Amino acid sequence: MKKYSFEDKLSIWEKVLDKNYPLLKSRSTITMQSTGLIAFLFGFVFCIILYSFTKGGATPTNIVFAVLLGMCNFWAIYFFVVNALLLVITRKINNGNSAKSQKKLISTWLKMGFIRWPNKYIIPTDDAKNFKSDAQQK
Numbered sequence: 001m002k003k004y005s006f007e008d009k010l011s012i013w014e015k016v017l018d019k020n021y022p023l024l025k026s027r028s029t030i031t032m033q034s035t036g037l038i039a040f041l042f043g044f045v046f047c048i049i050l051y052s053f054t055k056g057g058a059t060p061t062n063i064v065f066a067v068l069l070g071m072c073n074f075w076a077i078y079f080f081v082v083n084a085l086l087l088v089i090t091r092k093i094n095n096g097n098s099a100k101s102q103k104k105l106i107s108t109w110l111k112m113g114f115i116r117w118p119n120k121y122i123i124p125t126d127d128a129k130n131f132k133s134d135a136q137q138k
Contacts, residue, residue, distance in 0.1 A: 025090035039076035
């Protein structure tokens with residue numbers, strides 16, 4: 001797998017967000033709904049477990065379970081925030097701002113979300129289309 005610099009990833013994601021912002025907006029909205037629900041459920045169960053610690057004795061097994069549940073809740077909230085950042089970016093692009101003006105937000109989103117190269121979102125350029133048509137004619 002080829003390693004790309006951060007600037008390369010940033011520039012290609014700017015192009016992808018400019019062209020595919022409706023798809024990414026709907027994807028991030030659905031992901032936010034599911035991670036928000038999961039974070040709420042983890043948080044609710046975590047609060048119930050902490051409340052049970054005050055009423056009864058806390059065994060080591062319960063403490064480990066509470067810590068793991070708290071970590072899962074943290075990760076669910078983290079992914080919720082990353083998707084909220086993507087939703088903010090796509091809404092700004094939808095309102096007429098260019099992706100180049102959102103460079104700082106896109107950079108933060110790439111770093112926070114550990115986002116990779118956008119293989120499945122890259123749209124073929126005119127050069128690639130011309131190359132295919134030339135190859136088919138031969």
